[in-house]
Amino acid sequence: MIFDEFAIKSLIRPIPDFPKKGVIFRDITPLFQSPRAMRMVIDGLVQRYVGSDFTHIGAIESRGFLLGSTMAYELNKPLVLFRKQGKLPADVLSEPYDTEYEQAMLEVHADSLTEGDKVLLIDDIIASGGTFVAAARLIRRMGASIYEVAAIIDLPELEGSQLMQDIGVPTFTLTAFTLNEH
Known part of the structure; x- marks a missing residue:
């Protein structure tokens, strides 16, 4: 199936003033309701990373779990979950972040990664980069490294992708939106 960025973008619903006034939330649930679009998204990501030199997929709560679990299955890689505080049952490492x-x-989980592991970090969107930076710090605290950050959407005006590149982490997204684009 050929990747169609216009088709993907047309299924990402803008929700103005959510979760607070002034924010345009990019809702990807319509993508998940379209088997064709979901296949394009997953296939686009899998094709990029098949044969790549990383050891684990890290998925950020919660929409990143949907992408990360499918990617881990397709690429036969272990899945590491990055969750909001209080959701993991064993010993954890914690990192504060701002969005x-x-x-x-x-x-x-503190035992999720070891020295030498390389993580492909997945979530639905790169916005301000706060969540990705926190996950990158956790990965590095365990002695592992970040192979790349991947998402469906980039919001370049919020500078999250630039922030990731400034700390030495490459990024990849399937599409991007300007802040006022509908």
């Missing part, structure tokens, strides 16, 4: 609309804590 464009909240402050929170990201956690991962």
